[in-house]
Structures are given as C-alpha cells and as structure tokens.
Amino acid sequence: MNAIGVRDLNASYHGVEVLKDITFTVGSGRIVGIIGPNGAGKSSLIKSMLGLLRIDKGSIQYFDKPIQEIRKTIAYVPQRNEIDWDFPITVLDTVLIGTYPKVKLFKRPKKKEKQLAYQCLGKVGMAEFSQRQIGELSGGQQQRVFLARALAQQPEMLFLDEPFIGIDVASEKKIMTLLHEFRKDGKTIVVIHHDLSKAAVYFDDLLLLNKKLIKYGKAHDVLQPVTLREAYYDQFSFLEDIGVTLT
Ligand SMILES: Nc1ncnc2c1ncn2[C@@H]1O[C@H](COP(=O)(O)OP(=O)(O)O)[C@@H](O)[C@H]1O
Numbered sequence: 001m002n003a004i005g006v007r008d009l010n011a012s013y014h015g016v017e018v019l020k021d022i023t024f025t026v027g028s029g030r031i032v033g034i035i036g037p038n039g040a041g042k043s044s045l046i047k048s049m050l051g052l053l054r055i056d057k058g059s060i061q062y063f064d065k066p067i068q069e070i071r072k073t074i075a076y077v078p079q080r081n082e083i084d085w086d087f088p089i090t091v092l093d094t095v096l097i098g099t100y101p102k103v104k105l106f107k108r109p110k111k112k113e114k115q116l117a118y119q120c121l122g123k124v125g126m127a128e129f130s131q132r133q134i135g136e137l138s139g140g141q142q143q144r145v146f147l148a149r150a151l152a153q154q155p156e157m158l159f160l161d162e163p164f165i166g167i168d169v170a171s172e173k174k175i176m177t178l179l180h181e182f183r184k185d186g187k188t189i190v191v192i193h194h195d196l197s198k199a200a201v202y203f204d205d206l207l208l209l210n211k212k213l214i215k216y217g218k219a220h221d222v223l224q225p226v227t228l229r230e231a232y233y234d235q236f237s238f239l240e241d242i243g244v245t246l247t
C-alpha cells in the first residue's frame with residue numbers, strides 16, 4: 001500500500017508558480033530523500049503535502065485518506081531557520097509538546113507523558129540536557145531535541161526539512177541511525193537533503209526536484225549526470241564540485 005500519493009500538485013506564491021504537475025507515490029516503510037538546487041521548491045513541496053501551504057491544483061493522500069484525517073500521525077521537523085530558538089522553553093518542555101495529542105497548554109503533563117519524553121530524549125542522547133533552554137544548545141543538539149519531539153508524537157510518518165544543515169557529524173550520524181531504526185518499524189520518512197554525496201547511502205529512493213519532478217526512483221538512477229544536469233543547469237560550479245562533467 002502507498003503511504004503517500006501526490007497527484008498533479010501545483011503550487012504558487014502570489015501567482016508565481018513554484019511547483020508544477022508533481023505526481024509520485026511513496027511506498028509504506030520507505031525513506032525518501034528530496035534533492036534539488038536552492039529555490040527548487042523542496043520546502044514548498046513538503047509544506048503543501050502537510051497542508052501548510054495551499055495548493056492551486058492536485059491532490060495529496062496518505063493511505064488513501066486526506067491529510068485532515070491522519071494529520072496527528074505525521075510529525076514534521078521544519079528547517080532550523082524557521083524555528084524561534086530564543087523562545088524561552090526547556091528541552092523537556094519542547095519534547096513534551098510532542099506527547100500531547102492536542103496542544104493543551106494549561107494541562108499539566110502526566111507521569112506517563114514525562115516518561116515518554118525522557119525516553120525519546122534518551123534515544124537522541126539528550127536526556128541529561130532536559131532542563132536546558134533550547135537556545136543554549138548547539139545546532140546539532142537542537143536538531144536532536146526536535147527529532148525527540150517528533151518521536152514523542154509516536155507518528156506513522158516523519159517529514160524533515162534539511163535536518164543536517166549547520167550540525168556536527170556525530171549528530172548527523174545519530175539522527176540518521178534513528179531514522180533507519182524508525183523505518184525498520186515500518187514507518188515512512190521524507191527528508192529534504194542537500195548533500196548529494198551521502199544521498200545514495202541515506203535513502204531508499206530519491207526525488208530530484210526543480211519546480212518540476214525531474215526524476216524519482218532508486219538513488220543510482222537519479223544520481224546520473226544527465227539527470228543532475230537537468231536539475232542543476234544553472235549551478236555549474238556545484239556540479240563540478242561533485243564531479244559531474246558538463247560536456
Ligand atoms: N513565503 C514565500 N513567499 C514568496 N515566495 C516564496 C516563499 N517561500 C518560498 N518562496 C519562493 O518559492 C521558491 C521555492 O522555495 P522553497 O520551497 O523554499 O525552495 P527550496 O526549499 O528548494 O530551497 C523560491 O523561489 C522561493 O523564493
């Protein structure tokens with residue numbers, strides 16, 4: 001069964017088209033990397049898939065249901081620059097938000113919820129930082145805390161937007177190991193990713209995007225010079241850096 005079905009999706013900002021005729025499906029239990037140049041529409045694609053950006057046309061279904069019916073089973077870790085890191089909140093409270101079925105701000109979390117939050121913090125190796133303010137953490141630690149919050153939601157599907165930008169190698173490894181564990185439980189994961197050198201190792205399938213869907217499939221088939229050139233045509237130096245010749 002397909003976990004995700006996107007059909008003929010079109011989206012725009014103020015009349016400027018950013019996604020055009022996007023159609024693809026994601027099988028349950030797959031980990032998919034979305035790749036493509038800056039401004040390709042990667043973030044817009046997952047936002048529209050999550051119902052955070054209104055689409056002009058098309059449909060998005062999860063296990064044949066609309067997002068409204070399964071929203072609570074999807075966890076989303078936004079791009080780091082979209083989070084207000086100065087917001088005065090502790091690590092534990094950040095993760096506790098994930099445990100609430102609905103955000104009930106004035107309800108005190110119960111013991112069970114705290115246990116779950118600590119358990120998720122333990123998984124990402126951040127339990128000892130539970131009382132720290134999130135603003136006092138390194139980039140990698142912050143990203144681990146947000147992953148812990150997503151896991152505390154006990155989701156069926158997980159969406160992450162560029163989780164490895166500005167973080168240390170150890171955190172990247174830890175997060176990737178946890179994502180692969182999560183997939184072993186049959187969960188479906190979508191990750192926006194910029195580093196093509198690791199893309200084939202990290203993901204089952206890749207979706208190469210530049211406003212249109214350029215190629216979707218096994219990493220090896222997507223990471224072909226002719227396909228990459230089509231997506232990164234205006235970023236010659238980037239292609240040279242990763243060893244793709246332009247002739
Ligand atoms: N809130 C917004 N308002 C207007 N234009 C936007 C907005 N967000 C993104 N865009 C534009 O949409 C295009 C796709 O952006 P985005 O989805 O962020 O790409 P990516 O994540 O691949 O870098 C870019 O041209 C960007 O400038």
Ligand SMILES: [Mg+2]
Nearest residue numbers: 042043044079
């Ligand atoms: Mg983006």
